[in-house]
Structures are given as C-alpha cells and as structure tokens.
Amino acid sequence: MRIIMGDLLTGRRILDVPFTAASWSVELNGPGTVSATVDLKDPTVRQLDMWNAAQVGKTFLAAVENDVILEAGPIWARKWERRDGKLTLEARGLWSYFDHRTLLPNIGDRPVTNPETGEAEEYANTTLKNLHLGTIGKRIVQQSMTWPGGNLPIVFEDDKPGEHERNYRGVDLSIIGSMLENLTQVIDGPDIAFVPQWAPDRLGIQWLYVSGDPRLSSVTEHVIDMSVPASPVDGLSIDESGSKLASLAWASGGRSGDEPLVERHFDTTLIDAGYPLLELVDSSRATVTEPATMRGHAAAAAVNGRLPLSVWAPTLHTGGRGEPRIGDYRVGDYLVFKSKGELFTPDGRHRRRIATMSGSAGNDFIDIGLGASYG
Template identity: 30%
Template sequence: MVVAPEFRVFIGNMVTGSITADLPVASLSWGIRLNGAGAIDITTKALSEELRSKDLRNITATKKNYLAVAYGDTILEAGPIWKKHYDVNTGVLKLGAEGLWSILDKIKALNWAQIVGGMAVTRTSLDFTGLSLGGVAREYVRVSIFANPHNPGLPIVLPAVAETGSNERHHKGYELPYLGDLLRKLTQVEDGPDIAFRPRYNAADLTRIEWVMTHGSTASPLLYQVGADWVWDGTTEESGVSGIGVAEDATGMADRVWQPGAGSELEMKLASAQDLDLILNAEYPWTEADAASKDVEDQGILQAHANAGMAAARRPIETWDTTVQASTNPILGEYEPGDFAMIIVPDDHPMIAPGPRRVRIMAIDGDNSQKVKLTPAPMPAGV
C-alpha cells in the first residue's frame, strides 16, 4: 500500500526530542484526541534499503523512543513507542505508539521537594490554591516532571506562568495519584478546561520536536481555533465529504445522577443533580445513574462532577463520523481536536435532518491515504 507523499513518519528520543530516523512505512494508521492520547500504528520492512545502515533495535526501543506522524509541516501526533513486533518470516516490523498523555498516565504526582527533604512519601502532600484549573494543570506537570530529581525530563513547553484563579486542589502522598489521571479529572468537572500537549518541530532546531502544553482559561475553558468555523459541505462533491455516519445511544440517559465521593457508609460524601423535563413534558420513564468519585472529599468538586454528569445524561447521545479529504480545504493539519466546524448535511440523508449543523471535533483519524475520519463530540439526539 502506498503512503500519500504528504505524510512523514519518523522516530526519535523521548527525553531530548531528537529525530533519529525517517521510516519508510508499508501501512499507517494514526489518530488525534482531545484531552487524551491518539494512537499511531505502523508497519515497515526492517531490512529495507533505507533502514539497513540504522541501529534499528536501539532507535525503536520501546518507551525510550517516540513515533511521530506529520502531514506537511504539521506534526499530527507523537508519543512513546509502547509495542514492537518483528515477524522473522516476513521481515515486517510493527510499531505501536500513543501520544504524550500516555506517558503522563505512568508518572506519579508527588511533592518531590518534601520527599528530597526527607519526608516519608505517605506524609507528603500537594497543595495548590489561588489558581485557575488550567493553572493547577500546569503545576501538576511542573511538580511531577521537572521537580523530580530522578526524572531526566521531557521536552514539554509549559505555559509561561500558572494562571491565577479561585480554585484549589489537595492530594495526599499516600494516594499515589497518577499525573495523567489528575489532568483528566480537571477536564471532567463543570467548566473544566481542555488540556493539550501538541507536538511541533522545535523552531530553533528542526532536528528536534517538543510538546507544547496548552489549556483553556477560566474565561474560555475550551481549546478551539481562532476565527470562523471550519466548513465541510456534504451537498457538493468539491467539498471532499464522502459520507456522514450516525449512531444513537440512550444507555447513558438519566433523570437523576448520583455522585458518591470519599468515605463509606454514613460518612460517605454524596452529591446529586436531576432534570425532570422529559418526565414532565415528554412521557419518558424514570431512570437514574451514578458515577463514583471515591477519592473526592470536597463537596463543591463532587457537585461539579454531578452537574456535568446530569448535563450529559439529559438526552440520547448521537455520534457522527464524517469522512473528508486531507488535501481539500480545510487542509489536514489546519484543524485540530476541539475545533468547531459546520457540517452541511445533504437532503437525502436518511437519519439526519438536512442543513447546517455546528459540531465540535473530538477525534481525527487517518491511514496511508488522503481519507480522514472526523468524529464530532457526542451531541444530544435531535437537536
């Protein structure tokens, strides 16, 4: 299978960001995710002419090295290689990697200043006050990676300063929380900020890459493009839209959401939220849902989780997938997960009302070809 020439697949060192080799690939699949890691999977001929002079065993060492895919000048996704398989019969080498968030899921968030000072880990604590949620996210990363004397670091570009605000977070050392999990929880509370680690070429040294940490602000918690919505017009062949699929799921619907927190039995923290609109006005049966946050002790944070859960449970969820051309405007690399788009549904679509629909892109996936799959955010059905 031929890879479109606009794509570049390469590998490098996770600690320094240095690019060590470009890979001639036989097959490629990649994805980008909002508030998470996308996956990259490739196959290559280990004994190909391009790789014969390379120390392939070392430069593809798992965890030590990253795998990256770029389209034109834009790195779509890059992150540590976690899986490698060589088939001696075919000479095919398979590499599987995930975006930077995947390594943050394997780093503990601890107060290294206290640990280095001789305090037992179980007695340490992380305490952040007077910050926005995005500011807390920045400090999580700074303390967990750059304050750890044993961590050689990662080429992450942090926001210049921690954004101030009215939020606080406290974590005991005995909880042994993971950095990636703490970041993910910040995005899941009511008005929680988007958090991204976007790979790019280092402007001062194009033989290296780095990941730029960005987050939404208190005033604007979402990360999305500057300017107008991207437009894909499914009513014209020139738009590059080749299909709009849709699935509907009501299994998560609820009229009340319960959010248990820390503690047990009579001492357990508990929050809830409800919406009776469908019960009172549309003849729907009553259902309930719960989502435990057993490590949450703060009642306000627990209620924010409950409110967010209720907002998501009000209606059946409709999920689209739209296939577009990478080389048709807007060009792949211009848009990112989190951006807003206007998708114009054709008149003959059997399941979706025709006309323009504003959506938010949550995932972007592709392969060797110019076909790109867009997955908008799940949306209430029929809206």
C-alpha cells in the first residue's frame, strides 16, 4: 500500500509518505478516512519538511492499493509525539471539505440581508428546477467552485434528466455537505460520491463527482462461497434488531400551515403472521410539507418494518486465494454470500450491499460493513 500527499487545491505536487503505520476506510454517501504515522527520526522523512508539506486543511492524503486510489481528502488533524518522534496525520474524504462550505452563489462582498430592511436578499438564494437530484448536487458543488479558492480538481458526470426542484435561501447559510446528504436521504434519493482517481497525466489526482439512479454499484456482483475450504471469509458477525419492526408506521415533523403534518400507513403482514401490533414513529421529516410525500415516508417505514433490521460485517482475506483484490471492491457494490451448512445462517444466497470498507498497511484482511437490510 502507498500513502501519498499533495496540494488539495490543485491535486498536484505529490509526495510518497514513508509511513510506519497506515489505515484507510471508505463510506457510502459520506467521507472515508486516511491515516498515516511517520517517524521523524528517519532522515528521509525529515527531508520532506512535514511541518510545511502536510499542513492541516491545505494538504490531501490518499491511500493507494494496486494502483487504485481508495480514498483521498484533506488532512484535518495531526498529532506530534516528541518522545518517540512520531507524527500522525488524519485525513477524511473530499466530501468532508464541503462540511466547511456554505451553499451560496458567489455574491462577493454583497450582504446576505438588506442592511436597511433586514430582509433576505434574493440574489443570495439558490434555485434549481427540473433536474435530477444528483444533478442538483452537482450544481451545488459547481456553484461553490466559483468562489475564490474554491476551484478544486473535481470533474463532473453529465447532467441527468429529472423533474426535481430545490430552493435554498442564502440567509440560512446551509452547509453543502449536509445538503448533499439530504439529497441522498429522500425517497429514492441518489447515491453521491467523490471518487478519487489519477489525473490523466498521472502527475496529480482529481475527484470525479458521480451520482446514481438511484444506486451506484458496479455491474458485477462479487460472489463469495462460505462453504468451500478456501473461502476468503475469515470472520462474520450479524447484528439483528427488531427496533424497526412495525405494522403501523407514523411519519411527522413537517408542517402545513400552522398545524403539524402527520401521516400513517398500516401493513398487516406481521399481524397476519401472529405478531402483536407494533408501531413506529418517524418524526425527523421537518422539511416535508406535502402530505403525499409524508405518506410515502410512512409507507416505506411500514414495508421495511415487515422484517428485522440486519447488519452483516464480514472480514475478508485478500491474500490471493481467488478472491478480488483490494481496489476491485467499491462501496455500493453488491456481495452475494453462498451459505451451506452454516451454524446460523440458512442455506442459500444472501445479497448485501457494501456500505463501508477499511483496511491497514501490512494486513491481508479488509473489514466490510454491509448496509443495513431488512431480513
């Protein structure tokens, strides 16, 4: 594994980091992490001038395996231990940069509110119409790049057709990272990712903004047979919870006029199977104002509530026993586990989606978090 660092604003001036320990993680619809520890007693490391070369908020750190950039983003923290001469650098994926950017057009030094009336200025608002939700996210990011110092090396997918609309008030000073997350969480919202990759001349890196319809995943499913002696599955934990079981689901939190907006959906699947009545209340929909949309959230909760919430977390060997290499897996991809004669899981094929991955230097295993599914 390689750890590289360079200039965040340009993606250039790449240096290899001679680390003593390093780790990485990637996350679906959010920033992963890259961590590296270096020994400043090493003359080679001292020549890099880490005080200036690895500045917080200015320098990116990237983890590379099999020539694939797994994750890359700005260094947000560093810790120096004089006693042992070790410096630890902690970075997060590029999504984290947009947790430090507000959703405003480039208004220069003009005020967001009128100095005389105190009313919000319309020129500070962002209105996006008749677009795919992923393209709305794209427009938000592109708008942020018009500010001085905001033009990071990001390339964009083509626009996608859609009929969605978003109106953002500048006076709210919304954080772009949160707005992107909100787009992924609406009903049938798209996956959004900043995928790090080599620049065409390989003298720097860039990030590709991509969105799903609604899912981002490769065409190929990764099939893993747990029943064969050479199975790459070194460990597997399954956490199952009945916290979301429900026949009657309520959704509330938005407002229509001055009254709370509350909708429900009743599903008899569990009752027909002999379960007692179970209810679920989702009061997190503060921005929903349409009853039909709120009913959709209630219906989705009731349908999902037919089965317990199940989270699979396998540890996979990557040492060449026929399994895909690190770099062949991507968050959003699907793993299919073939089970036969297991102590707990029933025989058959179990399809789960990769939500997180993590690994470390010198380790032939990767830990995978498979997205919560029902059943």
